[in-house]
Amino acid sequence: MAESNDKLPAASLVAEIHENQFGGDPRVFLAPGRVNLIGEHTDYAGGFVMPAAIDFGTFASISARRDGRIEIWSQNFKEGVTYGANEVPQKRTQHWSDYPLGVLWALRKEGVEVPAFSMVLHGNVPLGAGLSSSASVEVASALALLHLADAKMERTAIAKLCQKAENAYVGASCGIMDQFIACQGAEDHALLLDCRSLEFRLAPIPRHVGLVIANTMVKHSIAGGEYGTRRAEVEEGTAILREHRPEIALLRDATPEDLERWGSEMPDNVMRRCRHIITENLRTVAAADALASGNLKRLGDLMAAAHVSYRDDFEASCEEADIMVAAAQSLPGLIGARLTGGGFGGCTVNVVEEEVAARFAEQLREEYQAATGIQAEIYRCHASAGAHAVEKSG
Numbered sequence: 448m449a450e451s452n453d454k455l456p457a458a459s460l461v462a463e464i465h466e467n468q469f470g471g472d473p474r475v476f477l478a479p480g481r482v483n484l485i486g487e488h489t490d491y492a493g494g495f496v497m498p499a500a501i502d503f504g505t506f507a508s509i510s511a512r513r514d515g516r517i518e519i520w521s522q523n524f525k526e527g528v529t530y531g532a533n534e535v536p537q538k539r540t541q542h543w544s545d546y547p548l549g550v551l552w553a554l555r556k557e558g559v560e561v562p563a564f565s566m567v568l569h570g571n572v573p574l575g576a577g578l579s580s581s582a583s584v585e586v587a588s589a590l591a592l593l594h595l596a597d598a599k600m601e602r603t604a605i606a607k608l609c610q611k612a613e614n615a616y617v618g619a620s621c622g623i624m625d626q627f628i629a630c631q632g633a634e635d636h637a638l639l640l641d642c643r644s645l646e647f648r649l650a651p652i653p654r655h656v657g658l659v660i661a662n663t664m665v666k667h668s669i670a671g672g673e674y675g676t677r678r679a680e681v682e683e684g685t686a687i688l689r690e691h692r693p694e695i696a697l698l699r700d701a702t703p704e705d706l707e708r709w710g711s712e713m714p715d716n717v718m719r720r721c722r723h724i725i726t727e728n729l730r731t732v733a734a735a736d737a738l739a740s741g742n743l744k745r746l747g748d749l750m751a752a753a754h755v756s757y758r759d760d761f762e763a764s765c766e767e768a769d770i771m772v773a774a775a776q777s778l779p780g781l782i783g784a785r786l787t788g789g790g791f792g793g794c795t796v797n798v799v800e801e802e803v804a805a806r807f808a809e810q811l812r813e814e815y816q817a818a819t820g821i822q823a824e825i826y827r828c829h830a831s832a833g834a835h836a837v838e839k840s841g
């Protein structure tokens with residue numbers, strides 16, 4: 448399975464695997480994984496997130512078949528599935544093939560006629576580590592299937608379609624961020640996304656800046672349940688604010704002043720969950736502005752404040768993540784560090800001076816191991832392009 452230091456395979460290798468497996472003359476597409484730089488639990492409040500696509504990704508190669516069958520091979524799993532083109536399961540089978548088949552299902556629901564095909568998936572996004580291998584598989588598959596069907600679709604529509612595949616077919620309740628950034632990411636840029644309107648703007652990440660993603664290797668079992676609790680708390684707080692200001696449809700519409708006036712009507716935990724989201728929205732937009740004006744110090748301060756808010760107000764951090772962030776803050780070359788993702792473990796994201804990124808990653812690993820006894824996986828990456836077709840010779 449994909450490891451931290453696995454390189455992205457060459458597109459020519461993917462084409463070669465495809466030709467050996469199926470013959471045919473494949474076209475190859477690549478979609479990236481992602482990391483969220485700031486904006487946590489703001490998506491369902493209609494707010495802002497700021498992810499970057501990364502140079503870990505998944506290829507999907509595709510060629511037409513004449514025998515009326517569909518065959519999908521995952522080089523990572525060294526395993527394939529095959530169905531008659533019109534006998535594809537209409538719901539999940541709890542297998543990795545749910546992801547590409549979910550996209551096929553969603554496309555057909557949109558009326559896109561996809562003929563019989565062979566597909567190979569091959570990538571280096573570590574699975575389930577929080578870098579969104581699932582969205583990279585979906586979006587790469589979507590580009591490949593759209594190409595085969597000779598159909599056009601806007602990037603935002605592709606992102607929505609892939610989200611639908613994951614929600615309704617795979618059965619995982621994710622927001623739009625992962626699929627959106629996989630579609631719309633740009634090299635050397637983060638992307639500020641308004642999760643309600645889906646308007647976005649790119650924010651430049653200078654060339655001398657690298658991203659170091661540090662996997663704490665823990666995911667506390669409370670994560671699933673607490674996610675639901677947090678959503679309910681946020682809804683409870685929003686309802687209280689809405690009694691005073693009916694135009695607050697989602698918490699994203701509320702201001703710090705609203706919370707100052709009416710927060711005392713909420714239980715303390717509810718007030719703090721709301722405070723995290725309201726301030727996080729402001730920080731996320733400010734972080735995009737900081738990048739736009741080249742103010743990396745400000746970006747780092749906002750990331751530090753975001754971590755404190757996530758830890759103390761939203762109470763979604765954990766001891767290991769706090770150790771990882773504190774260790775990063777003591778190392779040379781750090782611009783900003785925080786826990787990224789849904790919380791209770793997972794990865795921290797570190798924005799660092801590229802010049803010292805290798806040493807930074809090594810020291811972070813050592814300090815984390817000394818403090819916790821856990822061997823972290825570290826992924827060094829750069830802000831990269833969104834999904835695209837690639838030359839087979841590449």
Ligand code: ADP
Pocket residue numbers: 505521522523524542543544546568569570573574575576577578579580581582584
């Ligand atoms: P994440 O998106 O955070 O990596 P998920 O649990 O959402 O984790 O998605 C991981 C799943 O996506 C894997 O278990 C597998 O089913 C599917 N997947 C990811 N990459 C591949 C691949 N290269 N080939 C086949 N399936 C893949």
Ligand code: MG
Pocket residue numbers: 579580581582
């Ligand atoms: Mg996923």
